[in-house]
Amino acid sequence: MSTDPTHETERYVGLMSGTSLDGVDAVLAEIGPAGPIRLLRTHYLPYADRLRAQLLALHTPQPDEIHLAALAANELARLYAEATRDLLDGIAPRTVRAIGCHGQTLRHRPSDGYTLQIGNAALLAELTNITVVADFRSRDIAAGGQGAPLVPAFHAQVLRHPHIHRVIANIGGIANITDLPANGAVRGWDTGPGNMLLDAWIKRHRGAHYDRDGAWAASGTADPGLLDALANHDYLHQPPPKSAGREQFNLDWLDTTLAALGRSIAPADVQATLLEFTAVSLADAVSRECGSAQELYVCGGGAHNGTLMQRIRARLPAVKVETTAALGIDPDWVEALAFAWLARQTLHHAPGNLPLVTGARGERILGAIYPA
Secondary structure (H helix, E strand, O other): OOOOHHHOOEEEEEEEOOOOOOEEEEEEEEEOOOOOOEEEEEEEEEOOHHHHHHHHHOOOOOOOHHHHHHHHHHHHHHHHHHHHHHHHOOOOHHHOOEEEEOOEEEEEEHHHOEEEEEOOHHHHHHHHOOOEEEOOHHHHHHOOOOOOOOHHHHHHHHOOOOOOOEEEEEEOOEEEEEEEOOOOOOEEEEEEEOOHHHHHHHHHHHOOOOOHHHHHHHHOOOOHHHHHHHOOOHHHHOOOOOOOOOOOOOHHHHHHHHHHHOOOOOHHHHHHHHHHHHHHHHHHHHHHHOOOOOEEEEEOHHHHOHHHHHHHHHHOOOOEEEEHHHHOOOOOOHHHHHHHHHHHHHHOOOOOOOHHHHOOOOOOOOOEEEOO
């Protein structure tokens, strides 16, 4: 085997904690310069309710927020270190080239020239004795891009088919798609809310963190007037490249929209409408921008929502709709795998963004490196 490290297979840890604020997805992957990525181990560590509430509160301005965010970043680093230790469990840290850590997004405002993901990567490197690559989004924004989505580059590397036009949909808190034509440029963008509004609404009314299998939504009936009002959001009518977050889709916006209707809607019917809104915004983006798509593969938490999957299929009758499990990758681990891959790109001085996806002025090497 060549001693050139660019031609060697290496082990990476990928850590992902997304806008759903549910916990940390951790993967150990074996990645070479070409060919399939081997998923070796996985681990999930949920957030405590207290931490989830703290992080949610930090999404909006509040007194002493810099101090509170720094404390939360330290707590996240300790949680990420715990997830990494549980993941490795007997595997020596020295055999892992690096951790790719997304961090927890508190603000995503590319129009103002910044994004903020916390997690104290320096402390994570200290606690694990493994090199950490973090802050992947900032360099793309510095180059005029949206800083998101970043996973389309990974999707293109591992999920593209030479003869079939595929679309990959990641439905986390926000939903995004990657357009993978057999020939032609790869594109990707956030289509709108994924699980975020669904989770927030059921938390308010039933105290649950999420709507298991979309059962509560299925018990209601989508309200056409509310759906039309939601679908009138300015974001949905902007052309890609674009990215979204809690800044655009949140309970305050939903409450304002409901109040403007001037009538009462049963909570279960609102949930049904929110689920339909996720399905419609995603399916419309596929129909409008990926017209010849033959297959749609879903990953992220939304892949487990049977009611949502059913509604996406109904909205895209000519497209084969499955989860990424059909392609050999469990839908729960795709994003964490992507950040393991992005860490490798960084350490090998290779670009991690796709300018046509993010709108950046060109390809950039992403991330900040914190050596072990």
